[in-house]
Amino acid sequence: MERPVPLLGDLSFRRTVHQGLFMKKAATPPDDVFQIRCPKLGHQIHFSYCRTENAGLPCSRTLQCWYGYFHVEEYLRRELTPEQWSEAFEKPVKPKILSLVELIEQAQKRGGTGEG
Numbered sequence: 001m002e003r004p005v006p007l008l009g010d011l012s013f014r015r016t017v018h019q020g021l022f023m024k025k026a027a028t029p030p031d032d033v034f035q036i037r038c039p040k041l042g043h044q045i046h047f048s049y050c051r052t053e054n055a056g057l058p059c060s061r062t063l064q065c066w067y068g069y070f071h072v073e074e075y076l077r078r079e080l081t082p083e084q085w086s087e088a089f090e091k092p093v094k095p096k097i098l099s100l101v102e103l104i105e106q107a108q109k110r111g112g113t114g115e116g
């Protein structure tokens, strides 16, 4: 007995369904409406912030913080040059007090000094 040959459209449909059922995480970040709790700031934050937190480069903790939500490493390896990757993730971690000083300086630059 001859088996029917599936049409290309059928195969494509099955592949789409298969991907939809088994794909757990996407390789693109979620929209800014989706937020996680930032351990540095102590409040909810979206990925766009983390992506540029370090003077335009990703925060050094981005891989750990966003690992459970999408393929963050795959995404950032696509987005960053090897030099940017190294600068963001392979440099020694600064002491917390220096990070706080930098956050304060960045906030002052964004909002002015308050002196007028």
Ligand code: SF4
Pocket (backbone or CB within 6 Å): 036, 037, 038, 039, 040, 041, 045, 049, 050, 053, 059, 060, 061, 062, 063, 065
């Ligand atoms: S990646 Fe950095 S800025 Fe973003 S949530 Fe984690 S610690 Fe906070």
